[in-house]
Amino acid sequence: MQTQTPSAASSSPEPYLKIRGVTKRFDKFTALQAIDLDIYPGEFVSFLGPSGCGKTTLLRAISGLDVQSEGTISQGGKDISTLPVNQRDFGIVFQSYALFPNLRIKDNVAYGLVSAGRSRSEISTRVTELLALVGLSDQAMKFPAQLSGGQQQRIALARALALSPGLLLLDEPLSALDARVRARLRGEIRDLQQRLGITTIMVTHDQEEALTMSDRIVVMSRGRIEQVGTPDEVYSRPASPFVADFVGRMNFLDGRLVAPNQANCKGVDLTFAGEMTYAAETQVTVCVRPEDIVVRNINGANTNVFDADVGVMEFVGNHFATTLHINGTNLNVAADLSMNDVRDLGVKPGGTIKALLPADRLRVFATPGAAAQ
Amino acid sequence: MTAVAVEAAPARPVRQRMSRDDVIMRVVLTLLAAWLLLTVLLPLWSLLAKSFESPDGRFVGLANFVQYFANPQLTQSILNSVWIAFVSTLLCVFLAFLYAYGVTRTCMPWRGAFKIVAQIPLLAPSLLPAISLVYLFGNQGFAKDILFGHSIYGPIGIVMGEVFWAFPHALIIVTTALATADARLYEAADALKAGAWRTFWTVTVPGARYGLISATFVVFTLIITDFGVPKVIGGQYDVLATDIYKQVIGQQNFQMGAVVGLILLLPAVLAFVIDQVLQRRQSALLSARAVPYQPKPNRAIDTALFAACGLIAVAILVIIGVAFFASIATLWPYNLTPSLKNYNFDDVDGGGWESFFNSLQMAALAAVFGTAVVFLGAYLVEKTRGYRPGRAIYQFLALLPLAVPGLVLGLGYIFFFNAPGNPLNLVYGTMVILVMCTVAHFYSVAHLTAVTALKQIDQEFETVSASLRVPFYRTFFRVTLPVCLPAVLDIAMYLFVNALTTVSAVVFLYAPQTTLASIAVLNMDDAGDVAPAAAMAMTLFFTAVVVRVLYTAATRRLLARSQAWRLR
Numbered sequence: 001m002q003t004q005t006p007s008a009a010s011s012s013p014e015p016y017l018k019i020r021g022v023t024k025r026f027d028k029f030t031a032l033q034a035i036d037l038d039i040y041p042g043e044f045v046s047f048l049g050p051s052g053c054g055k056t057t058l059l060r061a062i063s064g065l066d067v068q069s070e071g072t073i074s075q076g077g078k079d080i081s082t083l084p085v086n087q088r089d090f091g092i093v094f095q096s097y098a099l100f101p102n103l104r105i106k107d108n109v110a111y112g113l114v115s116a117g118r119s120r121s122e123i124s125t126r127v128t129e130l131l132a133l134v135g136l137s138d139q140a141m142k143f144p145a146q147l148s149g150g151q152q153q154r155i156a157l158a159r160a161l162a163l164s165p166g167l168l169l170l171d172e173p174l175s176a177l178d179a180r181v182r183a184r185l186r187g188e189i190r191d192l193q194q195r196l197g198i199t200t201i202m203v204t205h206d207q208e209e210a211l212t213m214s215d216r217i218v219v220m221s222r223g224r225i226e227q228v229g230t231p232d233e234v235y236s237r238p239a240s241p242f243v244a245d246f247v248g249r250m251n252f253l254d255g256r257l258v259a260p261n262q263a264n265c266k267g268v269d270l271t272f273a274g275e276m277t278y279a280a281e282t283q284v285t286v287c288v289r290p291e292d293i294v295v296r297n298i299n300g301a302n303t304n305v306f307d308a309d310v311g312v313m314e315f316v317g318n319h320f321a322t323t324l325h326i327n328g329t330n331l332n333v334a335a336d337l338s339m340n341d342v343r344d345l346g347v348k349p350g351g352t353i354k355a356l357l358p359a360d361r362l363r364v365f366a367t368p369g370a371a372a373q
Numbered sequence: 374m375t376a377v378a379v380e381a382a383p384a385r386p387v388r389q390r391m392s393r394d395d396v397i398m399r400v401v402l403t404l405l406a407a408w409l410l411l412t413v414l415l416p417l418w419s420l421l422a423k424s425f426e427s428p429d430g431r432f433v434g435l436a437n438f439v440q441y442f443a444n445p446q447l448t449q450s451i452l453n454s455v456w457i458a459f460v461s462t463l464l465c466v467f468l469a470f471l472y473a474y475g476v477t478r479t480c481m482p483w484r485g486a487f488k489i490v491a492q493i494p495l496l497a498p499s500l501l502p503a504i505s506l507v508y509l510f511g512n513q514g515f516a517k518d519i520l521f522g523h524s525i526y527g528p529i530g531i532v533m534g535e536v537f538w539a540f541p542h543a544l545i546i547v548t549t550a551l552a553t554a555d556a557r558l559y560e561a562a563d564a565l566k567a568g569a570w571r572t573f574w575t576v577t578v579p580g581a582r583y584g585l586i587s588a589t590f591v592v593f594t595l596i597i598t599d600f601g602v603p604k605v606i607g608g609q610y611d612v613l614a615t616d617i618y619k620q621v622i623g624q625q626n627f628q629m630g631a632v633v634g635l636i637l638l639l640p641a642v643l644a645f646v647i648d649q650v651l652q653r654r655q656s657a658l659l660s661a662r663a664v665p666y667q668p669k670p671n672r673a674i675d676t677a678l679f680a681a682c683g684l685i686a687v688a689i690l691v692i693i694g695v696a697f698f699a700s701i702a703t704l705w706p707y708n709l710t711p712s713l714k715n716y717n718f719d720d721v722d723g724g725g726w727e728s729f730f731n732s733l734q735m736a737a738l739a740a741v742f743g744t745a746v747v748f749l750g751a752y753l754v755e756k757t758r759g760y761r762p763g764r765a766i767y768q769f770l771a772l773l774p775l776a777v778p779g780l781v782l783g784l785g786y787i788f789f790f791n792a793p794g795n796p797l798n799l800v801y802g803t804m805v806i807l808v809m810c811t812v813a814h815f816y817s818v819a820h821l822t823a824v825t826a827l828k829q830i831d832q833e834f835e836t837v838s839a840s841l842r843v844p845f846y847r848t849f850f851r852v853t854l855p856v857c858l859p860a861v862l863d864i865a866m867y868l869f870v871n872a873l874t875t876v877s878a879v880v881f882l883y884a885p886q887t888t889l890a891s892i893a894v895l896n897m898d899d900a901g902d903v904a905p906a907a908a909m910a911m912t913l914f915f916t917a918v919v920v921r922v923l924y925t926a927a928t929r930r931l932l933a934r935s936q937a938w939r940l941r
Binding site for chain 2: 067071081086087088092097098111115116163
């Protein structure tokens with residue numbers, strides 16, 4: 001299993017949320033398989049994965065909306081596994097905002113406070129404070145439909161925070177917004193979370209969202225955790241081909257092991273950092289990110305340097321997505337060449353260049369079924 | 374799979390503790406299910422039991438059925454009913470399609486007016502078109518010659534009356550089906566150079582196919598179970614619905630009435646089941662990203678459909694108009710001096726003006742009480758967490774009345790509530806049983822309206838409330854109910870108008886002090902007081918119109934005030 005280290009954001013070693021052996025079955029289908037996970041106080045953790053991977057199911061188990069079939073969940077040292085929703089301690093924000101359309105913004109934010117029996121003046125102070133927190137103080141008297149999507153989502157956030165819950169759950173909070181608003185709100189939510197120091201879990205299928213906002217990312221696939229790590233770890237050192245494929249773009253080069261630190265892919269010998277504990281001839285997949293491929297200042301390096309024909313060049317805005325054919329082989333590699341590279345080196349389709357696949361940037365995975373020695 | 378199960382066996386499955394909300398919701402939903410059990414299922418059960426009993430209450434197996442099928446006069450009614458329903462349904466759905474096409478797919482003038490005129494038959498008891506037809510084509514009818522010597526009393530009259538009465542029901546369904554067309558399909562057909570005729574058959578008709586099928590079943594059920602039209606104009610032509618009435622009211626043969634009731638239940642249940650299956654398939658076919666179709670002017674088509682719709686609308690107006698003029702004539706058709714003497718209901722048998730006020734009271738009670746029960750039930754069945762068996766049973770009981778003809782339900786009420794040992798016997802012969810029966814009779818459509826409205830609002834309101842530790846009933850009153858107010862008012866209106874005009878279920882249940890106006894129409898017509906019958910039917914019609922207009926005005930003001938949040 002993964003070793004889970006508390007991230008920089010937390011100071012206490014004791015997890016706030018402990019998930020142990022959580023399994024969820026719907027009739028014959030197993031949506032979650034024995035999930036173990038610790039989340040530390042003040043952390044921002046994202047559950048990332050394609051639809052159907054179990055990320056929402058796990059969030060619903062944590063909130064008590066759809067309780068797990070097996071396993072335990074404890075929050076702040078208290079076992080909450082069997083508690084109904086309204087006896088748990090969390091605030092939740094949905095993709096659809098779920099603002100009450102017939103109530104004014106101030107009444108939406110005050111909704112939980114009124115039932116908690118706070119005094120009128122206390123409620124009004126708290127509402128003012130919360131609206132200021134999300135930067136919408138001047139919208140108190142409006143109805144939700146009069147606000148933009150981004151504003152509505154900030155109100156939903158303020159409402160969720162009203163009772164100062166110990167845990168904030170965000171269920172695809174930005175998916176309904178357009179790209180520009182989404183990018184801005186990303187920063188705002190993260191900033192707010194850090195100021196309040198509230199432990200937060202966000203479910204998302206958008207890797208960019210997870211990478212920019214989280215302290216740690218939990219990558220999930222088919223009801224299992226594939227990897228838990230900081231955004232940098234998940235991006236640079238994916239623990240499995242699935243993670244490598246799902247987060248960012250990746251070249252997958254099929255080959256076989258010829259030495260503990262070398263693989264042969266379609267006649268090209270690639271040297272990589274570290275050693276594989278598999279027998280020679282084991283089928284492996286070598287992964288390299290298109291943006292890690294180097295085409296300039298290759299001075300003197302001689303490992304993993306190849307002459308390549310330039311194939312299709314697709315202009316993507318800030319770079320060219322380029323296909324390189326390694327000379328003398330039929331190995332194709334996708335490389336992202338910066339505008340500068342292309343201009344300075346005069347790269348064009350049909351030309352030739354030198355390309356370096358840095359050894360410390362290669363990730364190698366044994367093809368499933370291969371046995372470790 | 375087995376390996377996982379074996380491995381997981383030691384772990385105890387987690388069961389969530391119930392919150393106070395969960396307990397309250399389950400208890401109330403169970404109570405409402407019990408209410409439906411009492412007002413729908415148990416009466417039907419009594420009906421079933423009765424059909425296997427002899428008049429003195431002994432179990433006689435299938436003897437009653439054997440007796441029924443041995444009587445060719447009775448079995449002839451089955452054929453008659455099916456034949457009438459078949460012909461009327463085809464005609465009605467065809468006309469409704471034509472009309473709906475004109476209203477939704479052309480640029481003909483007065484489309485708004487056409488829509489309103491088509492709703493007229495909904496506001497009158499089914500007895501009214503039959504009475505009008507008698508005035509038009511009966512023995513003294515001024516348009517009698519159009520029938521070339523055929524008598525209106527019989528299949529011709531029944532078919533005409535039923536088509537008129539069922540028309541708006543078919544129209545609503547077909548209009549909905551035609552209104553949700555995807556413009557992109559028409560553009561594609563255009564781009565592929567398909568002609569108008571080919572586009573009609575390959576795009577329009579398939580698109581409306583499910584609506585047409587659904588309309589066919591709904592109309593078939595309505596017509597085969599309708600009692601008002603054949604009662605007034607059927608003459609010697611017996612159908613199942615009039616047979617039940619004759620057996621029970623005429624001959625006091627309750628056992629045979631129960632047998633006929635069960636036979637009448639069959640086509641209704643069958644149509645209901647087929648329609649449910651088809652609807653399930655339809656929802657899977659609808660695409661969410663359709664672009665709404667905007668009709669373009671086309672002189673030939675617009676003119677043709679304007680003529681066709683015009684004829685239909687004129688026919689509707691004539692039928693209502695004849696009843697109205699007959700009711701205010703001194704002696705139709707000989708003395709046409711306007712007079713209100715036919716409105717002196719206290720001068721004729723049938724219950725007098727009191728029956729009208731009874732009807733108003735009954736309709737108001739059914740609207741208020743029925744709306745509360747229906748909406749609360751729909752809310753709980755949608756929002757209660759877990760409790761699958763309870764919700765499934767409720768859902769079944771709520772949809773069941775759709776398949777139960779009013780006459781059959783009413784008959785079941787006699788057997789159940791008038792049974793000697795039943796402590797609920799005391800509601801028998803009171804206003805309470807009329808309200809109970811009427812609410813149960815019209816439950817399903819109201820329930821479906823409420824469910825649709827509830828499905829359209831955000832599904833996470835309850836979750837958010839629970840996470841904020843707000844009890845569900847607070848969110849229900851503060852948010853759900855206000856947001857669904859238009860649907861709630863629709864349900865109240867639907868129940869009110871139907872309670873006002875219904876004849877079938879309550880015809881077995883009224884008592885001398887609880888006579889209803891719609892039944893007064895029936896009884897006056899039966900006694901030969903046709904003009905007062907027309908007058909009473911028109912009174913009900915005008916009441917429904919006035920209430921409808923008041924309702925529209927009131928809701929507009931109410932919505933403007935309470936639904937300010939809808940405006941941007």
